Amino acid sequence: MLAAAQFRALRHQVPSLHLILLINVTFLTFITSSARAAPVTYVPSCVLACSSVFRILKWRRVHYAGAAAARRMFASTVRTSLLFGLSLSAWSAWVLYTRSADVAAFIPFFAALSTIACAVCMVSLPRAAYAVIWSGTVPMVVAMIATGNPALMAAAANLSVIAVLLFAWMQRQHQQFHDIVQAHATTIEREREVAHLAFNDQLTGLANRRAFLARLDEAQRPAGQRLDTTVVLMDLDGFKAVNDRLGHGVGDVLLRRVSDRLAQHVPPKALCARLGGDEFAVLLPTADAAEVAEAARRIAAIFDRPITIGDDVVQPRGSIGLSTGDVWPDDPIDLMHRADLALYESKALKQAQPYFFHIGLQQQSDRRRIIETAYQDPAALAQLGVHFQPIVRTGTGEVVAFEALMRWQHPQLGNVPPDELFAVADRARVATHFTDHLFARALAKATQWPAHLALSFNVTAGEVGPHLCTMIAAACDRHGFAPDRLIVEITETALLRDLEMAQRTIAELQALGVRVALDDFGAGFASIGYLKHIRFDLIKIDGGLVRSIVECPLAGQLLIGVVELCRAVGTPIVVEQVETEAQLDILRVLGVDKVQGYLLGHPTAEPDLTTHEWLQANHM
Structure with a gap:
């Protein structure tokens, strides 16, 4: 850094120094010349003048080529300065002893001016300045003293004092120059560190979000041409579990x-x-399809092998979404959004394979965005309705409860299935807005029923928490609805998300008198294990176990096993999605007490509260 700064300073200062010396030599030659002087007397001045011109041209053309080359240039400059100093001293002494007194009087002025010019112009390279000052001043002072002329001797003393003072001044100036260069270098280094911090991730050493977006923003192209760029987004699945389990x-x-x-x-x-x-x-x-596909394959391969960390072995899993510039090549930043949509789809499919953006994903995203903001739209909420499907006792045909089911005919989207609504709302953390609205409407209808009829209501995984208990208690109190007439259905997903939170919430609901049902039992992989940790008031067996029990003996055996398991833990059951009398006959033989499905009644806004007499007549 110091060598570069010295070189830049010298590149401007050395030509100025030699220009001053050239002017001094020219005027000194003019002053000391005479008509009777031999031509040979002009040789020294011509040599000095030509040397100055050469150095001026050389330094004008030279460029910085690294510290090593600069140091070689500095050494050459010191040698040249020493030679110039001695040459000027010799020529000045010759003039001093061969010319008249009035001409010789100009020598001290010439020497002082040259010394000062050298000190000022060579401050960034003190060695060269010292070489000129001492080689040019000391011989000149000795020569002036040797003349015995009092005026020249006084001038010699004056020149000596000037040289000493310049020497001290140059040391201070060079130190200041060094300090300035050092401060500048420190500033640049700090700026580099700040830039590194601003554009690099400190944990991994990769570029960070700011650097990525800046590079992506540079990927512009002329209007009408495709964007020759692809964005790949990837995140680790189950990373939170690794942090929680291993630290x-x-x-x-x-x-x-x-x-x-x-x-x-x-x-x-x-x-x-x-x-x-x-x-x-x-x-x-x-954005070439083959190149992108190969890159995606290689990126996905990072999840092929486990990673050993100390005594722990971690199998990384991830989701990957891609968006290429040949699909809707509008704004480069849009590629990030589209790749994010593809990443979302990859996570939903759980295939651990790269997923490419297509136009359909944008349409799905627009649909999700409308759903996410619908709770703020009174017109959309006005279309949100509640239908009720009966839960019937198989032995008597008596309706014991109704499950509240959402029906939504959105003015823009048309029919929105409940699963879609709550999946989107749960992800956007706005599910509670819809649940509060639906529960209030369902409860308002249920208060009109006979006291023996219960209301069964579904909640999503994201709603399982303190707010649910507070909302239910307040709503029941507001409508005068007995909590023991309410059944809250919770799916396995809620238990998977946060088992401790689910346990606390279920305990608080049961303390209010609310019954809690495990919904869709048999559809997942881990439901059986939860029966050891949580005491449910009701288990609703998933309709997938019922659908083929008539045609498939194995399906019947599976259903028998699930029913016996529920009996073993002492929990009442309801079998869902009963659609044929043959299915109902088998369930009755198995001793299933309560059923639900299209055979018993479709969801309607105004439910039939009467006993199913045909069921009583045919199955008693």
Whole structure:
């Protein structure tokens, strides 16, 4: 850094110094010339003048080529300065002893001016300045003293004082120059550190979100041409579980290892970035289908092998979404949004394979966005209705409860299935707005029923928490509805999300007198294990176990096993999706007490509260 600064300063200062020396030599030659002087007397001045011109031209053309080359240039400058100083001293002494006194009087002025010019112009390279000052001043002072002329001797003393003062001044100036260069270098280094912090992820060393978006924003193209760029988004599935189970230290190591693999598996010109948390991105400088497919395959391969961290072995899993510039090539930043849609779809499918954006995903996204904001739209909420499906006792045909089911005919989207509504709302964390609205409407209708009829109501995984208990207690109190007439249905998903929260919420609901049912039992993989931890008031067996019991003996055996399991834990059951009398006959033989399905009644806004007499007549 210091060598570069010295070189830049000298490149401007050395030509100025030699220009001053050239002017001094020219005027000194003019003053000391005479008509009777031999031509040979002009040789020294011509040599000095030509040397100055040569140095001026050389320094004008030279460019910085590194510290080593600069140091060689400095050494050459010191040698040249020493030679110039001695040459000027010799020529000045010759003039001093061969010319008249009035001409010789100009010598001290010439020497002082040259010394000062050298000190000022060579302050960035003190060695060269010292060489000129001492080689040019000391011999000149000695020569002036040797003349015995009092005036020249006084001038010699004056010149000596000037040289000493200039020497001290140059030391201070060079130190200041050094300090300024050092401060500038420190500032640049800090700016680099700040830039590194601003554009690099500190944990993994990859580019960060800001750097990725800046590079993506540079990927512009002329209007009407496709964007030759692909955005790949990737995040780790189950990373939170690794952090919770093994600790954040292991989680950080996992992120670094995945980052290393990612950097090794992408093409050389691709940009890898960590956007935050467990989300990564890759910017590919191509939209060619074959090249992108190969890059996607290589990126997916980072999940093929487990990662060993100390005594722990972690099998990384991830979802990958891609968007290429040849699909809707509008704004480069739009590629991020589209890749995010593809990533969302990849996570939903749980296929651990790269998923490419297509136009249908944008349409689905627009639909989700409308659903997410619908709770703020009174016109949309006005179309939100509640239908009721009966739960019937098989032995008597008596209706014992109604399950409240959402029906929504949206003015823009048409019919919105309940599963879609609550899946979108739960992801957007706005499900409670819809649930509160639906529960209030269902409860208002249920208060008109006879006291022996219960209301069964579904809640999503995201709603299981303190708010649910508070909302139910307040609504029941407001409508004068007995909590023991209410059944809250909770799916396995809620238990998977946060078992401790689910246990607390269920206990609080049961303390209010509300019955809690495990919905869709038999549809998942882990429901049986939850029966050890939570005491449910009711188990609703998923209709998937009933659908083929008439035609498939194995399906019947599975259903028998599930029914016996529920009896073993002492929990009443309801079998869902009963659609044929043959299914009902089998369930009755198995001793199933309560059923629900289209055979018993379709969901309607105004439910039939009467006993199913035909059921009583045919199955008693």
